[in-house]
Amino acid sequence: MGDIVQNFKHVDYLWDFDKARELGDDQVALFLYRSNILGSDLRITNYGGGNTSCKTIEKDPLTNKEVEVMWVKGSGGDIGTLTRSGIAGLYTERLRDLKNVYQGLSDEDRMVGLFNHCIYDLDSKAPSIDTPLHGLLPFKHIDHLHPDALIAVAAAKDSEKVTKEIWGDTMGWVPWQRPGFDLGLQLEKCLNDNPGIRGIVLGSHGLFTWGDTSYDCYMNSLEVIEMASDYIEKKIAAQGSVFGGQKVTSLPAEERKEKAATLMPLLRGLCSSENRMIGHFTDSDTVLEYSNSKDLERLAPMGTSCPDHFLRTKIQPLVLTLDTAENVADTEAILKKLTPAFETYRAEYKEYYENCKRDNSPAMRDPNPVIIIYPGVGMFSFAKNKQTARVASEFYVNAINVMRGAEAITEYTSLPRQEAFDIEYWLLEEAKLQRMPKEKPLSRKVALITGAGGGIGKAIADKLAAEGANVVLSDIAEDRLKKGLKTYKGDTASYAVCDVTKSASIAKAYEKACLDFGGVDIMVHSAGLAISKPLEDTTEADWDLLQNVLVKGQFELAKQAVAIMRKQDMGGDIISIASKNGLVSGPNNVGYGTSKAAQQHMARLLAAELGSSKIRVNTVNPDGVIVGSKIWEGDWAEGRAKAYGITVEELPAHYAKRNLLNEIIYPEDIANGVFACVGVLNKTTGNIINVDGGMATAFVR
Numbered sequence: 001m002g003d004i005v006q007n008f009k010h011v012d013y014l015w016d017f018d019k020a021r022e023l024g025d026d027q028v029a030l031f032l033y034r035s036n037i038l039g040s041d042l043r044i045t046n047y048g049g050g051n052t053s054c055k056t057i058e059k060d061p062l063t064n065k066e067v068e069v070m071w072v073k074g075s076g077g078d079i080g081t082l083t084r085s086g087i088a089g090l091y092t093e094r095l096r097d098l099k100n101v102y103q104g105l106s107d108e109d110r111m112v113g114l115f116n117h118c119i120y121d122l123d124s125k126a127p128s129i130d131t132p133l134h135g136l137l138p139f140k141h142i143d144h145l146h147p148d149a150l151i152a153v154a155a156a157k158d159s160e161k162v163t164k165e166i167w168g169d170t171m172g173w174v175p176w177q178r179p180g181f182d183l184g185l186q187l188e189k190c191l192n193d194n195p196g197i198r199g200i201v202l203g204s205h206g207l208f209t210w211g212d213t214s215y216d217c218y219m220n221s222l223e224v225i226e227m228a229s230d231y232i233e234k235k236i237a238a239q240g241s242v243f244g245g246q247k248v249t250s251l252p253a254e255e256r257k258e259k260a261a262t263l264m265p266l267l268r269g270l271c272s273s274e275n276r277m278i279g280h281f282t283d284s285d286t287v288l289e290y291s292n293s294k295d296l297e298r299l300a301p302m303g304t305s306c307p308d309h310f311l312r313t314k315i316q317p318l319v320l321t322l323d324t325a326e327n328v329a330d331t332e333a334i335l336k337k338l339t340p341a342f343e344t345y346r347a348e349y350k351e352y353y354e355n356c357k358r359d360n361s362p363a364m365r366d367p368n369p370v371i372i373i374y375p376g377v378g379m380f381s382f383a384k385n386k387q388t389a390r391v392a393s394e395f396y397v398n399a400i401n402v403m404r405g406a407e408a409i410t411e412y413t414s415l416p417r418q419e420a421f422d423i424e425y426w427l428l429e430e431a432k433l434q435r436m437p438k439e440k441p442l443s444r445k446v447a448l449i450t451g452a453g454g455g456i457g458k459a460i461a462d463k464l465a466a467e468g469a470n471v472v473l474s475d476i477a478e479d480r481l482k483k484g485l486k487t488y489k490g491d492t493a494s495y496a497v498c499d500v501t502k503s504a505s506i507a508k509a510y511e512k513a514c515l516d517f518g519g520v521d522i523m524v525h526s527a528g529l530a531i532s533k534p535l536e537d538t539t540e541a542d543w544d545l546l547q548n549v550l551v552k553g554q555f556e557l558a559k560q561a562v563a564i565m566r567k568q569d570m571g572g573d574i575i576s577i578a579s580k581n582g583l584v585s586g587p588n589n590v591g592y593g594t595s596k597a598a599q600q601h602m603a604r605l606l607a608a609e610l611g612s613s614k615i616r617v618n619t620v621n622p623d624g625v626i627v628g629s630k631i632w633e634g635d636w637a638e639g640r641a642k643a644y645g646i647t648v649e650e651l652p653a654h655y656a657k658r659n660l661l662n663e664i665i666y667p668e669d670i671a672n673g674v675f676a677c678v679g680v681l682n683k684t685t686g687n688i689i690n691v692d693g694g695m696a697t698a699f700v701r
Contacts, residue, residue: 010149010229011222012041015215027056028071030214031141032082035073038218039080043148044225046398047391048078049308050145050206053134054214055092058120067120068092072134074125076432088131089121095135098181108180109427129428132184137191139210141217146308148398149228150207152405155305157413163201166231171224172200176415178423179205179307199224204305204415235408242404243293248375250292251324256283256377261511263328264380265519265567266335270342271368271382272570276444278470279518280389282397283378290400291319291375295407300373302414304399307423312392313381313399315352315420317371318345324376331567345369356421362430371396384444386470386491386517440468441679446517448472448509450500450557451527453480456577456625459667460524460674465492467679469522472513474498476527500527500553503560510560519568522678523561525554525599526577532639534588543591550595551602558606562615571614573678576603577670580623580690580698588643600688607686616685620673623692624655625665659693 006013014037023029031054038044038052053072060067070092073079077086095118102111115127134142156162163173172190177183187208190200198220199209209224211217236242251259260281271277290296296319303315318341328334349367357364370392372380379396383389406412414420423429447464451457453475461471465488473481473495481495494516496509513520528550531542558574565572581589582596600619607617626637641648656664673691677684688700 006219006222008222008226010233011044011147011225012037013222014040015218020215027054027140027214028084028087030054031071032084032087034141034143034214034218035079035082038143038145038221039078039082042394042398043401044221045079045145045147046308046395047080048076048312049395050079050143051077051128051130051134052079052082052141052143054141055139060120069120070095070131070135071121072131073128075128077125077128085123086125088115088119088124088127090115090118090124090127090131090135091120092135094118095132098132099136099185102181102185105180105182108178108182111181112428129179132181133179133187133208134184136184136188137208137210139217140212141214142208142210143217143221144206144208145221145225146206146306146398147225147228148401149225149232149405150201151205151306151398151402152232152409153228154201154206155204155402155413156406156409157411159201159203162409166227167198167224169194170196170198172197174200174202176203176205176419178419178426204413206306206308232405232408236404239408242408243290243299244295246292247294247296248292248324250283250288250376253283257281257515258511259324259328259377260374260380261514263334263374263377264514265564266328266331266338267372267380268382268518269568269570270338271372272568273342273346273368274366275384276521276570277368277382277384277518278386278389278444278446279514280381280383280386280393281378281515282381282393284397286397286400287373287379288376290404291373291377291379296373296375299403299407299412302412303417303420304396305402305412305414306399307415307420309395309399309402310415310420311424311429312370312388312395314349314370315417315424317373317379317396318342318369320372320374322374342368352417352421353425356418357425358422360427361425362427382518384439389518390491440466442522442675443468445469445521445678446472446513446519447522447524447678448474448496448513448520448561449524449526450474450498450553451525451577452495453477453484456622456667456670457524457526458484459671460526460577461493462487463668463671463675464522464524464678467675470494470517472496472509472516472520474500474509474527498527500525500557501548503556506553506556506560510564514564520561520564520572521568521570522573522575523557524575524577524674525557527553528577530592532588532592532643533590535590538591546591546595547598551598554599554602558602558617562610562613565615566613571616574603574606574610574615574617575674575677576600576617576619577674578603578619578621578688580621580692580695582621583688583698583700584695586643588639603688604686611685616677616682618677618681618684618686619688620670620677621688621690621692621698622665622670622673623690623695623698624652624659625667625670626652626655656693659695661693663693665691665693 035052051073058069074088160173209221304310346367353364381389381393447469449461452461452473471493496512498509499505578599579596581593582600603619
């Protein structure tokens, strides 16, 4: 094996010989390395798609004899992030012995249970349905991938003939069949009938390739994909256009995003008729080429071909009949146009279910669309969380690439509806869904938190995210936001620089929330500052600053949040982070205390007004949050210390001693108060929760 870097045009060659040498002769480690670099290229296989394996000789702990063990991606894994904990280790010979008890296609589900009797490694992940596809082939290293170019070949009319045209006698071809033990038998037969082939194309499905070493397998996979990609590129070049040419002209990029952000809460509300959904938007060149084309109307209803695609995207998208010049800010008019389209989609999905269901089929799932296409603007996807929505979008982009390639080759073909249904409502898929962990209290919700660059605001964002919410951090300091964003897992959080004293800045923050997640369910106004001065020292500038940040900011944040929440028609929560000082009269505090009192009463007024829209408005009152709070970093601490005749260093002890519980109050305590309002007390509005350790003078009643 020479350290020769290979050049490919259509796939990423990522093999690092130095990295591979570090792994030595550990074939499982090399198989995982190969899997990860293959999975990092979405043109090769998407998140959760495909599977990889290797076979090694191990010592049987029961007999002390050498046996062959197959290591393969386990159920529900992703090759791009695969680790040892995500693979299954099975006795290869035992798996092959299952041929002796297999009773045909009606026996597929039982066979999956029998895979567990073949387990060698007791720490194995549950074996997937594709396990026999690897086990019944003799090769040391095997890749089962879903490259766009190969699925285009697999989904093209006359796919077997096209396969022969591209690879001659070096590739096998197997017609479409649902994954399972019998498909493994078909691969074995194909290999026996065509000895010496380098891989097999699975009709409408994907690709199997192999090699004696992990590197050989990797190179074989890339070379096969490259050949298919070259073939398709030449076909497209010869045609001069794709998808029948352009029908709709895209809006400029900024206009697309503005229109998408305005429309997303409406779409989210419509998609959430049964379950609240999180959104994702993309307007990539690939999406626009397809969505703006003359052939969109013909291709979109056909649905996707690869099972991995439609399991995540539903069998077909909803194409909006909105013109690019449509005023999507006119909520009433747009809803009048969109509502019938969604009703029709749901009705057609129900018809699909009723026509295809079996006696033992699971109950019909949510009939709303996952993928929504707006020609000239882009593509929306909605699912239970951001990752699922984003991945659905990525899979539909793969499906677009497949249609593009198949149409260039001959003609795109999709799976018959019954075949698609039998995959979508497979009892094994249903069992996988039932094994999913219970959703957290704030799952499927989006929260925008002001002042989230640190202190109380960041603690609130942390708590809401930990309870399942998607969070949008906002603050005036971008450096703090960037630092804070790094503390969250991917697809959980985003940020928007926001000056709450400016309406346009607030609008941009909400636009970001809508584009990133589909809308807003929770708004927490935690941005603030504190000025402690006697009356005669309080300037007009001091007064205006406090009023603008705390009161005007809360007013504008609430006003714009309500507009979004009403579009969604799913209720919502508005939380004001006020202060004990809004209830208790104290010295040297006229500007701050008055602003906090205004925040509290505004919340009560909004609660009374918004209850009919199921929008709840509550207040959390901190007091004495010194540790970790930004407002104590400066003049405020000195002002309060002066008011109480103590030093700044004595403040924490002073505040702890004066509350009834003698407790120091932390930002996390305030965050718990917010969570109580939005995640526990779901029939509470117009309330004030004091998180102050117990201050008798601040008791609300």
